[in-house]
Each structure stands twice: as C-alpha cells, then as structure tokens.
Amino acid sequence: MTEEIEQVARRYARYTALGAVVIAGVWHLGYDLTVTLTGWSSFRWPWVALAAWVLYSAIFAVGALTLSRTSRGPGRILELALATLAVDVAVIVASRPEELLGISDWGWGSIGWIGVMLTWGRPRWRTEIIAFLSANAGIMLAAMAVAGALDRVSIAKYLVVIAGGVTMQLGYMAGCHLLRTRAEETVLLARKLAADDAWRESAQRIHADRLRRYEAIRDVAESLLTQLADGADPGDPRVREDCTAGAMRLRRLITEREDVPDELVSVLRERIDAAERRQVLVTAPPFGEHLPALPDGVREDLLRAPVRALDGARTRARVTVSAMSTMVSVAVVADNDDLPISPTPVHEASGVVVSYQRLGGEVWVNSIWQGPS
Amino acid sequence: MGQQHLAGPVVTVALVEDHQVVVDGVRSWFAPPTPVELVAQGPTIESVRGTAADVLLLDLNLNGTMVVDRVAELCAGGQRVIVFSEHEEPEIVRRVLDAGASAFIGKGRATRESCLETILEVAADRPTVTPPMAQAIATDEGPHRPQLSDKERAALLYWFQSMSKASVAARMGIKERTVRQYIDRARVKYAAAGRPAPTKEKLLICAIQDGLVRPDEVTVYTSLAAQAPADRRE
Numbered sequence: 001m002t003e004e005i006e007q008v009a010r011r012y013a014r015y016t017a018l019g020a021v022v023i024a025g026v027w028h029l030g031y032d033l034t035v036t037l038t039g040w041s042s043f044r045w046p047w048v049a050l051a052a053w054v055l056y057s058a059i060f061a062v063g064a065l066t067l068s069r070t071s072r073g074p075g076r077i078l079e080l081a082l083a084t085l086a087v088d089v090a091v092i093v094a095s096r097p098e099e100l101l102g103i104s105d106w107g108w109g110s111i112g113w114i115g116v117m118l119t120w121g122r123p124r125w126r127t128e129i130i131a132f133l134s135a136n137a138g139i140m141l142a143a144m145a146v147a148g149a150l151d152r153v154s155i156a157k158y159l160v161v162i163a164g165g166v167t168m169q170l171g172y173m174a175g176c177h178l179l180r181t182r183a184e185e186t187v188l189l190a191r192k193l194a195a196d197d198a199w200r201e202s203a204q205r206i207h208a209d210r211l212r213r214y215e216a217i218r219d220v221a222e223s224l225l226t227q228l229a230d231g232a233d234p235g236d237p238r239v240r241e242d243c244t245a246g247a248m249r250l251r252r253l254i255t256e257r258e259d260v261p262d263e264l265v266s267v268l269r270e271r272i273d274a275a276e277r278r279q280v281l282v283t284a285p286p287f288g289e290h291l292p293a294l295p296d297g298v299r300e301d302l303l304r305a306p307v308r309a310l311d312g313a314r315t316r317a318r319v320t321v322s323a324m325s326t327m328v329s330v331a332v333v334a335d336n337d338d339l340p341i342s343p344t345p346v347h348e349a350s351g352v353v354v355s356y357q358r359l360g361g362e363v364w365v366n367s368i369w370q371g372p373s
Numbered sequence: 374m375g376q377q378h379l380a381g382p383v384v385t386v387a388l389v390e391d392h393q394v395v396v397d398g399v400r401s402w403f404a405p406p407t408p409v410e411l412v413a414q415g416p417t418i419e420s421v422r423g424t425a426a427d428v429l430l431l432d433l434n435l436n437g438t439m440v441v442d443r444v445a446e447l448c449a450g451g452q453r454v455i456v457f458s459e460h461e462e463p464e465i466v467r468r469v470l471d472a473g474a475s476a477f478i479g480k481g482r483a484t485r486e487s488c489l490e491t492i493l494e495v496a497a498d499r500p501t502v503t504p505p506m507a508q509a510i511a512t513d514e515g516p517h518r519p520q521l522s523d524k525e526r527a528a529l530l531y532w533f534q535s536m537s538k539a540s541v542a543a544r545m546g547i548k549e550r551t552v553r554q555y556i557d558r559a560r561v562k563y564a565a566a567g568r569p570a571p572t573k574e575k576l577l578i579c580a581i582q583d584g585l586v587r588p589d590e591v592t593v594y595t596s597l598a599a600q601a602p603a604d605r606r607e
Contacts, residue, residue, distance in 0.1 A: 248481065283481050285461040285505060318482075320534045324512050331534035359540045366534055 006190075009183035013071040016176035017120055021064045023172070024113035028053075028060060032106045039104035045094045052090035052107060056114065059084055063117035072121030081132055084114045088139055097147040101157045108140045109161050112169040120173070121180075129173060137162050213273070217249050245281045252284060262291045264299050264330070268319060271307050275317060280334075282310075284319040291323045292371065298328075301352035302367045306332040309339050309365040326371035333364045341365075384409045384496040387426035390457070391416040391435050395480075399430070402485040409492055418443060427496045428475075433458035433465070441468050448473030451571040453495050457483070466509035470563065473570025479505040498575040500560035500585070507556065508533040510563045519562035528555035554585070561586050 036053050040046045059080055066074045074080060091107030092100065099105060115132035119125040144150055144158060224242055232239050252272075265287045272282050294302075310317050313334035322329040341356035341363060348354065354367040386409055390396050396414055403409045413424035417435060429452055433439055439460070447454050454474045458465075461479040469477055475495040478488055482504060494501035502510070511521070511529035521529075524545070531541040532552070542549040561580040564573040580586050 285479060285481055285508075318536075320508075322508055322512055322530055322533060324514055329530060329534060333534075333536045355544065357535070357540055357544055359536060359543065362536050364535045364540055364544075366531075 006187050009180075009187045010071075012183040013121070013180050016179060017067045017071040019176070020113070020116050020120055020172065021067055024060060024117055025064070027110055027113055028056060032056070032110050035104050035106050042096065042099055042102070042104050043094050044096045048090055048094035049104075052087045052094065055083065055090075056087045056107075056111070059087070059114055060117070063114065063120075067117060067120060070121075073118045073125075077118045077122070077128070080118055081115070081128075084111050084118070085132075085135055085139060087111055087114075088136055092139070092143045097149070100143060100147050100149055101154055101161075108136055109165050111136055112165045116169050116173055125173065125177075129170065133166055133169065137166075213249070217246060220246050220249075241281060245276065245279075248281065248283055249276060252286075262287075264291060264294070264303065264328070265321070267299075267303055267307070268321070268330070271310050272319060275310055275313055279315075280313045281316040282313075282319060283317075287321045291321070291328060292325050294328065294369065295350065295371075297350040298352055298369050301348040301350045301354075302328060302330050302369055305346075305354045305356075305365045305367055306330045309334050309336050309363055312336040312339055327369065329366065329368045331364065331366040333362055335361055336363050339363050339365070384428060384492060385412045385426045386410065386428045386430055386492060387412060387421040387424045388414040388430045389416070389418055389421055389435065390414065390430070390432040392432075395432070399488075402488060407489060409489060418447070428453045428455055428492055430455050430457050430492070431474075432456075433460050433469070441465060441472075444469045444474050445472035445568075445570070448570045448572050451575075453498075453572050453575075455491060455495055457488075461505040461508075463505075463509040463512050466505050467513060467515070470506065470509065471567045473568070473572045475572050475576065476501050476503060477506050477509070478503055498572075498579040499583070500557040500564075500576060500580055502529070502532070502556045502560045504533045506560070510559055513563070517566055519559070519566035521559050521562060522555075525555045525559040525562075528552050529559055532556055557585055 032053055036043075036046070036049050043049050062074065062080060066072070088107040088111050091105055095102070095105040112133055115129055115136070119128040119132065122128060140158065140162070144154060220242075224239070224246060227239065228234065234240065268284075268287070272284055275282050306319070309332040310319060313332075313336050315335055317332055317334035317336075320329075320331045322331075339356075341358055342354075343356075346354040346356075350369070352367050352369045354365065357364045357366075386403065388396060388399055388411060390399070400411055400414075403411045412426050413421045415421045418431075418440065421429070429447060431440070431444070431447070431454055433441060433456055444454060444456065454469075455476045455478060456466075456469045456474050457478045457480060459480040461477075461481065466477045475498075476491050478491055487503070491501050491503060507529040510519075511526050511533065513519075527545065528541055531544055532538060535541055535544065538549050538552050538556075542552045545552065557580070561577060564576050567573065577586075581588050
C-alpha cells in the first residue's frame with residue numbers, strides 16, 4: 001500500500017516535470033521556429049535569430065535531459081540561465097527596432113519556459129524563477145527604451161505579453177508544486193500509518209505472549225501455594241527450588257522492556273521457556289536492547305551450540321548475551337552431561353567461534369561473533 | 374556516615390528495600406557469625422538517612438520508582454553504595470557505577486556468599502566486580518570508556534558468561550590469580566575514567582596501596598587533588 005502511494009507521488013513529480021518540457025518544446029518548435037522561418041525577411045540579421053534558436057534548443061536539451069532523469073532542474077543553472085538571457089538579447093538585436101514588439105521577436109515571450117525547466121523542483125525555485133522572469137522583463141524594457149518604443153500602445157503590448165507569459169509559467173509551476181507537495185505529504189502519512197500498524201501489531205503480539213507467560217507462571221504459583229497450604233514443607237529443597245524458579249521467571253518478565261525483541265533474543269526466550277517447562281531452573285540476565293545487525297548465517301551459528309546445551313540441561317542453566325556494536329557473544333552454562341564438546345574452539349564459516357568447557361559438572365558453551373570494526 | 378576504613382571486624386550495612394521478603398532474606402544472610410551487621414533498613418532512602426553504616430545496600434526500584442538518579446547524591450558524601458537490583462541491563466549498571474556506586478549485585482544470581490564477599494570488599498574500598506558489572510564494563514562503548522586491554526576485556530566477558538573465575542582461567546590458559554588481577558584492574562580503570570566521586574577516590578587509593586596499579590596509571594586520580602571537579606573526567 002505504502003509502496004503504491006510512493007509510486008503515485010513519484011509519477012506526479014515525473015510527469016509534471018515532463019509537462020514543463022513538453023510545453024517548452026512545443027512552444028519552441030511550433031511558435032519560435034515558425035516565426036523565425038516565416039519572418040526571415042523581417043529580421044535585421046536573420047542568421048543571428050536562427051543561431052539564438054539553436055542555442056535555445058541546446059539549453060532546452062540539457063534541461064529536458066536532466067528533468068527526464070531526476071524530475072528536477074540541473075544542479076548548476078547560473079550559466080544556463082545567463083545563456084538563455086543571451087538568447088533573449090540576441091533575438092532582440094536580430095530584430096528591426098520597429099519589430100521589437102512584433103511577432104517575430106519571439107525570444108522574450110519564450111525563454112520563460114526555459115526558466116521554468118531550469119528551476120524546476122530546485123529548493124529555491126520561487127526566488128530563482130522570479131529573478132529570471134524579472135531579468136527577462138527588464139531586458140525587454142531596456143530594449144524598448146533604447147529603441148524609443150515607450151509609447152502607450154507599446155507599453156500596453158509589453159504588459160500584455162509579460163503578464164500573459166508570467167501567469168502561465170508561474171501558474172504552471174505553482175500548480176504542479178502544490179500537487180507534488182500534497183502527494184509527498186500523502187506518502188509521509190502513509191509511511192507513518194504503516195509504521196504505526198507494524199508497531200501496534202508487534203506490540204499486540206508481545207503483549208499476548210507476555211499474558212500467556214504470566215498465565216503459565218500464575219498456574220505454577222497457584223499450584224505451589226496450594227501445595228504449601230496443603231502442608232508442603234517450605235524447607236523441602238524441591239519446594240524451595242520450585243519457588244525460586246517461579247520467582248526467576250517473574251523477574252525476567254518484569255525486566256523485559258523492549259517492544260520488538262531481536263530475533264536472536266526471541267529464539268533464546270523460546271528455548272528458555274521450553275527448558276522451564278521441563279522444570280529446568282534457568283537464570284538469564286536481561287539481554288539488552290541494542291544488538292547489532294548480524295550478517296546472514298551468523299545468528300544461526302551463534303545460537304546452534306548454546307541452544308543445544310540449553311536443550312539438554314538437566315536441572316539448571318544460565319543464559320547470557322553480551323553485545324557491542326561489532327560483537328555478540330552468546331553463552332550457556334548448564335548441567336548438560338551428554339553434550340559432545342570440542343577441546344579446541346570451533347571456527348564456523350560465518351566467522352563465529354564456538355568454545356566449549358566442562359568443569360565441575362557443568363558445561364560452558366560460548367559462541368562469539370566479531371564483526372569488522 | 375561510613376567515611377572511615379573498617380574500625381573493627383564487623384561491617385555495618387543499611388538496607389533500602391521495599392519488599393519485606395527480600396529484607397528478611399538479606400537479614401538471614403547476615404545472621405551471626407557473619408562479620409556483617411544490618412544496622413538499619415527501610416523502604417525509602419529517607420528512612421535510613423542519617424544512619425552511620427559502612428555500606429548502603431540499595432534496591433533501585435522503590436515502590437515502582439527507579440531511583441538511579443539518586444545514587445550520585447548518596448555517594449557525594451562518601452557513602453559506599455552497593456546497588457542490589459534485578460535491573461541488570463548494562464546501561465543501568467554503568468549509570469549507577471558512573472554515579473559513584475561501589476558495586477552492583479544482580480538479584481537474579483546473588484548468593485549469600487557472593488553478596489557477603491562484595492560487601493566486605495567494598496567496605497575495605499577494594500575493587501570488586503560482580504557479573505553484571507563485568508558485562509557493563511566490558512561492553513562500554515561510551516566516549517569516556519576506559520582503555521581496557523584485550524585480556525582485561527576478555528576476562529570480564531568470560532567472567533560474566535562462564536560459571537566461575539576458575540573456568541575463565543582455564544579458558545584463557547592463565548592462573549586464577551591473574552584472572553582476578555585483570556578483572557580488578559579493569560574495575561580500577563573504569564573508576565578512574567568515570568565521573569569523580571569520593572567513593573571512587575577511596576577505591577583508587579586502595580588499589581595503589583595494594584600495588585594493583587601504579588599511581589601514574591591512574592591519571593585521573595593523580596589530578597584529583599589539583600583540579601577542579603569539572604576537570605576531573607577524562
């Protein structure tokens with residue numbers, strides 16, 4: 001769902017950018033080229049006008065390429081913007097002074113679209129496009145002043161073209177920006193909702209799991225209390241051991257704080273639960289919340305030997321996990337009499353090293369993974 | 374309270390613990406002829422304040438409130454504090470040690486013998502490292518962590534994860550005495566690298582007197598007398 005929404009937002013960004021390219025391209029081919037060719041004789045220097053058209057086309061190509069690749073304008077636009085303004089000046093110079101406001105002086109009405117393409121999607125696009133359009137308007141006004149075309153009719157024509165161009169160009173940019181912003185907001189919202197859902201789901205799962213374990217402990221406690229009420233001897237080592245085991249399990253539940261347990265921790269908890277169901281007294285200090293991400297296969301290699309030691313524990317086991325940003329060490333000490341042990345450390349292909357030791361009726365199995373530091 | 378070294382054979386202890394069953398258990402551990410005497414107990418820090426005791430045994434979770442932040446205030450007057458809690462997470466152990474606590478005993482694995490041993494060592498201002506402390510010191514990656522040697526770090530980790538110091542010695546191929554030395558040196562280094570506290574100064578002085586470290590190995594300690602408190606941490 002989130003992915004679909006993100007795809008829609010990406011499409012918005014892409015197609016609105018391509019829209020700007022299409023408008024500028026159609027305008028440049030349909031209008032600029034047509035008036036340059038059909039009004040060839042009306043230019044003072046038609047080759048200059050044609051050269052300006054070619055330069056415009058080159059800048060257009062650069063902009064179009066960037067927009068199609070990244071859906072935003074080029075990283076560096078100052079030189080391109082100045083070259084575009086030079087096109088404006090060139091077409092003005094190529095035109096006869098009396099044609100300044102005529103149809104063949106296509107530059108000043110057209111370069112705004114290149115400005116739109118260049119500034120598209122850039123962080124400061126508003127300032128940049130306004131500066132660019134103002135420069136265009138200023139150049140044209142200066143040209144009119146030089147040509148002495150500041151009469152009422154000329155000024156009116158000037159204002160109509162400027163206002164029309166600016167309205168279309170800025171309007172398109174602002175409209176598309178609004179669409180894009182809304183689409184991005186929707187994506188963020190969708191991501192947040194998806195994250196909330198995942199968190200809620202895992203929290204519910206953990207909560208249900210804890211309730212199940214509380215219930216199991218309650219049953220054990222209830223049976224212990226019934227035994228005591230029925231006259232079981234609190235001094236009896238078996239009764240005392242059962243009480244200790246119940247207290248341990250409760251303590252572990254109380255100190256579990258993480259909302260989403262690590263996969264390694266989950267496996268260990270599951271095996272500890274299984275051992276306790278077999279009446280094995282398990283001690284396990286809190287496993288911590290910041291286990292590093294493990295490469296493929298490391299978790300399995302870290303767990304295999306210690307879990308085997310835990311699964312074969314006769315009456316008691318101690319499970320510990322130590323972790324740093326590039327190290328995880330899992331250990332089990334248990335009265336496991338049957339576990340085959342290796343006298344030398346075993347080096348797994350994943351880099352995990354497993355050590356075994358038997359001492360005083362207990363086996364100590366320790367697997368360590370050291371990541372690249 | 375508890376400013377001086379042991380005056381006699383009996384170490385006095387005050388206990389802050391809100392569960393009567395734990396109080397009773399601890400009291401039974403201290404029954405004669407142990408050289409430890411419980412002289413005060415109460416469910417809040419205030420209830421034992423003002424009692425002279427060599428060591429204050431402090432539960433971290435009192436009536437549902439964690440009192441980690443009050444450890445520094447307790448240690449500031451030179452009181453030796455041993456935290457006694459099931460919250461053995463390395464982050465919490467490091468916080469209380471940084472605040473000046475002399476030791477941390479995990480309720481999950483504590484036995485009468487280990488508890489008494491820790492209390493006696495702390496009362497004598499000697500370095501003591503319980504398994505939760507070993508894990509917390511070995512896995513410290515904070516900016517002010519002490520520079521532990523590979524062997525010191527390995528000894529701490531194995532001590533936390535194995536069954537005994539004898540098994541650590543067998544694993545490392547060294548004598549048990551050397552394992553103790555590695556672990557104790559790591560503890561002293563940790564005290565020197567942390568925030569200053571009078572209890573840590575006492576520990577460092579004792580470590581030097583006992584020949585565990587040379588004065589020039591404890592750079593923070595040697596600067597304590599000359600520098601302002603803000604400059605003490607390295």
